[in-house]
Amino acid sequence: MKYARHPEFPQFRSKLAAMKKVRRQVAAHRSLHSLEKTMARFLPAGLLQELGEMPGRRVRWLPMTLIFWVFLQMVLCPGTSCREAQRATQAWWRRQGRRWLNPNTNAFCQARARLPLAWLQKVWWRLADRICAQAPSLPGCHGRRMLVVDGTTVQTPDTTSNQAQWPQVTSQQPGCGFPLVHLVGFFCLSSGALLRATHGAWKDHEMRLFALLRGTLRRGDVLVADRGFWSFANLAFLPLRGVDLIVRAKYANTLDWRQGQRLGKDDRLVTMSKPDDASRVMKRRWWSRLPQQIIVRQIRLRLTQRGHRDEELVVTTTLLDPVAWPAAQIATLYLRRWRVEMNFDDLKTSQELAVLRCQSPDMILRELLMHAIAYNLIRRLMLESSLLLGAPIERQSFKGTVDTLRAWRETLAAPGHASQREDVLLDMLLLCALDQLPHRPGRHQPRAVKRRPKSYQLLTRHRRLFTESPSRQNKGKPKTKSKHHSTVLSA
Numbered sequence: 001m002k003y004a005r006h007p008e009f010p011q012f013r014s015k016l017a018a019m020k021k022v023r024r025q026v027a028a029h030r031s032l033h034s035l036e037k038t039m040a041r042f043l044p045a046g047l048l049q050e051l052g053e054m055p056g057r058r059v060r061w062l063p064m065t066l067i068f069w070v071f072l073q074m075v076l077c078p079g080t081s082c083r084e085a086q087r088a089t090q091a092w093w094r095r096q097g098r099r100w101l102n103p104n105t106n107a108f109c110q111a112r113a114r115l116p117l118a119w120l121q122k123v124w125w126r127l128a129d130r131i132c133a134q135a136p137s138l139p140g141c142h143g144r145r146m147l148v149v150d151g152t153t154v155q156t157p158d159t160t161s162n163q164a165q166w167p168q169v170t171s172q173q174p175g176c177g178f179p180l181v182h183l184v185g186f187f188c189l190s191s192g193a194l195l196r197a198t199h200g201a202w203k204d205h206e207m208r209l210f211a212l213l214r215g216t217l218r219r220g221d222v223l224v225a226d227r228g229f230w231s232f233a234n235l236a237f238l239p240l241r242g243v244d245l246i247v248r249a250k251y252a253n254t255l256d257w258r259q260g261q262r263l264g265k266d267d268r269l270v271t272m273s274k275p276d277d278a279s280r281v282m283k284r285r286w287w288s289r290l291p292q293q294i295i296v297r298q299i300r301l302r303l304t305q306r307g308h309r310d311e312e313l314v315v316t317t318t319l320l321d322p323v324a325w326p327a328a329q330i331a332t333l334y335l336r337r338w339r340v341e342m343n344f345d346d347l348k349t350s351q352e353l354a355v356l357r358c359q360s361p362d363m364i365l366r367e368l369l370m371h372a373i374a375y376n377l378i379r380r381l382m383l384e385s386s387l388l389l390g391a392p393i394e395r396q397s398f399k400g401t402v403d404t405l406r407a408w409r410e411t412l413a414a415p416g417h418a419s420q421r422e423d424v425l426l427d428m429l430l431l432c433a434l435d436q437l438p439h440r441p442g443r444h445q446p447r448a449v450k451r452r453p454k455s456y457q458l459l460t461r462h463r464r465l466f467t468e469s470p471s472r473q474n475k476g477k478p479k480t481k482s483k484h485h486s487t488v489l490s491a
Contacts, residue, residue, distance in 0.1 A: 067115060078351060247317070
């Protein structure tokens, strides 16, 4: 017995026929975006197909794979609005012979909100692990994976939901500040890839956020950190998981260098006792399993820079073998810790991660994940050019690579033959490798701005209660009575 299709609503046939044609066109075009022909080769195999075949993800005017590449383009081209992204999608449909002239951006925003968070995280982690595995090992590190950890903060739009998730600083008046997201992440010291990260409110200490990431470390890793991560808990707990730590010591002025076992000049093995107070960022059952005493290595370094006073700092490490890990090697690894500041600068300045744009916490998380994926894709491109042409990856310009990719992606997508695309890709990689930063040892950049901002008033109250000065000369300055006016009144 045959059943009639939609006997109550026969007009549905015309609607479904259009969607059937759309489904055929989407299946016929394997590359939905110009970025896909360039960067899909660097993504783990099968993940894009997994996104397109997820249950409940029917073929729409905006397929999930197309939304992923458009979202990625928005991150790589800071300042791109949702309207511009949807217009680019409509232009893509027009090239396929279909017309979609909806002027509203609701469809694109709703489609972007359907990107699965778990899938984006999987793409980020697999891509980061592949970059770290293919990056060359640092000299003198015995093939071990070298990581560096640090934290930073980014701003989000001032919405009610964002304020509830990541409140603004308490010293600011309500309506005058922005929600702050505190980020702590691991970077590969060799390739600069962002491996893992977590987020919290601005008042969450870096040690508390680091405790959420300790479980992602692998046996054999070596972690480099600043003094904010120095604690007995980290120095005792990480070696139990097979992870070594190089961290700048606290209370360096109170150390007695006559105690402990001497390994060399300014190099000693010392014993640390377990504090009486339990760690506030570790569970009590784990704290109770830590030993009462541990042996660590203290190394004193002297930093000399022309035009500046000599600076002394003390580094604590769990690498106790002075033969396998000389003091000079540990000093070199700690001084490379400054690379994490440049990595955060690439994220916050080149990709404009410092100020996020999405209006809800769920979309903020998707935006953060897309920034991590885009950053690692650029790092993967830099690693490809470094391995191909032998250029040092730490001297390559991150911003220059992003600019080259934006300028060449249409050229890479144009050739139809695979060999032609390979030739174009080699030319692009050559340009990326030749874009080297100048070597400027000891260069100092003050954190100051030269261009003066306009003399607008500061928003010190909620905008509903704020009174704007009618005179432009008084903007930003308190009102004061003139001396002549007070003299006339007294007379």
